[in-house]
Ligand SMILES: Nc1ncnc2c1ncn2[C@@H]1O[C@H](COP(=O)(O)OP(=O)(O)O)[C@@H](O)[C@H]1O
């Protein structure tokens with residue numbers, strides 16, 4: 001649907017190497033405005049590394065990464081900070097600030113970047129926490145007092161703090177109960193539809209892929225093997241992709257997403 | 264096209280106009296605060312002139328109309344686009360029956376008193392825990408000593424490398440400099456009495472009995488106690504200590520004993536090195552400033568300084584080492600899941616171990632003096 005438009009993020013010829021160990025070679029990927037791109041791949045194929053290099057936490061060994069039409073690694077620090085403010089990132093392990101309460105975690109970017117007074121920022125932070133599915137009374141708890149799933153939700157609330165244009169989510173539904181994961185999928189869709197977000201969604205959750213993603217990119221053998229609509233990706237002739245989408249879990253998720261075709 | 268958001272009111276009819284987004288939050292907030300809190304049921308609200316809307320703007324809107332109104336937006340404002348209604352409805356549903364956390368009322372005087380009390384009790388608790396932990400470590404040591412298969416040799420050697428070998432250069436350099444300073448002081452003061460030759464005795468006495476062990480111990484307290492606390496504290500935050508326990512392993516045996524034993528081996532060695540290089544520093548000053556040759560220096564050492572000074576100094580090293588290591592490890596175990604807590608306990612472990620070292624050294628000096636050793 002959006003293939004004709006200019007991509008928001010354009011990755012070309014990306015290579016990431018750690019010493020002798022090469023994670024990406026000559027990787028190309030596009031993220032279009034307003035789309036939810038699912039990124040899948042076996043454990044250790046470099047999904048998190050790809051996310052980190054796009055948001056500028058990792059300097060790539062080679063290649064270009066254009067974000068909003070600008071080459072992020074080449075920008076001076078001030079401009080980079082301006083671009084990075086348009087990102088919201090949910091890290092794989094939450095990465096909440098352990099010395100701050102949940103509402104302070106979410107309020108921090110609002111105070112620092114949006115210049116809100118503290119009371120307003122914390123009130124708004126509680127709204128975002130509620131949106132992510134956390135009740136008001138946990139807003140004053142510290143991250144150490146939370147369960148893994150609650151940490152994920154709080155991290156989503158922080159990623160949403162500045163109403164970013166691009167949301168990077170690293171395995172957001174891992175550690176959530178199935179009901180929470182389904183609510184999460186709906187929330188992402190609602191936000192995308194209402195705010196026009198673009199979402200870079202690393203996930204292993206097949207239900208999320210079927211429920212929320214417009215396109216799916218498969219990482220395998222150091223490159224993006226294919227990035228397209230789900231049905232096209234699922235039909236790709238590749239052993240790993242076949243096992244992934246047509247294994248028992250893949251079939252179950254397909255049936256859940258297409259109830260009318262069930263026997 | 265940006266257009267700051269505002270509220271247009273005609274009687275009971277509110278029209279929401281413009282962009283309700285984060286950049287205009289402050290202005291919109293002011294506008295909301297200016298309005299009397301009115302009954303939304305009695306008014307009609309028109310959202311069709313609303314342009315850009317993000318979650319910050321939606322939160323403000325919710326303050327204006329209430330969460331319940333937003334949750335029922337499908338009936339209240341069916342003319343809005345589906346996507347916008349979905350956002351407002353989601354927000355309303357999330358915030359219904361979601362009261363803010365009850366803030367504790369601040370009572371400054373009371374809180375100050377309570378904190379003081381907590382602090383005092385904390386000091387007592389700290390000593391109590393330290394004694395308990397020392398007992399635990401000694402008990403574990405006594406048990407594992409009979410089981411050579413449970414000795415963590417590899418881990419101990421690694422710790423020995425870090426706490427002992429890696430600290431050698433800095434200990435040697437520091438004691439060398441202090442040795443030179445002590446010799447200068449001695450030379451200056453003793454010159455008035457014409458007895459500069461006793462500078463040799465001063466340097467040797469000071470370093471064999473006190474400075475060698477004290478300087479090495481203080482350095483290790485700063486360098487290694489903090490490292491132990493930070494290592495174990497980070498492991499605690501990361502639930503690694505819990506993992507050790509659930510694997511049926513004893514964290515004291517696995518993590519504390521190798522550190523304590525490595526420390527008890529390194530500090531005497533470092534003390535010895537500290538004594539030597541302190542005396543060397545003194546000897547160089549004697550050579551330069553007082554024309555006492557190295558041979559003369561050594562002869563005076565041999566004649567005037569009995570072995571027991573060296574033994575007195577060295578005997579304190581294992582005790583200091585034990586306490587520094589135990590304090591460092593205990594503070595690490597006390598860390599609770601935040602980065603700030605790691606910092607607090609690291610500070611506390613350095614302060615405590617330096618304090619304990621100096622206090623014990625003073626007590627020991629008195630004791631040895633009374634005993635005439
Ligand atoms: N900082 C690092 N140093 C060395 N190797 C790394 C580093 N970060 C990631 N790797 C390697 O990169 C590969 C991809 O990691 P990652 O992106 O975390 O995988 P995943 O796809 O499961 O998220 C792994 O083989 C990992 O060992």
Ligand SMILES: [Mg+2]
Nearest residue numbers: 047048092170
């Ligand atoms: Mg990962």
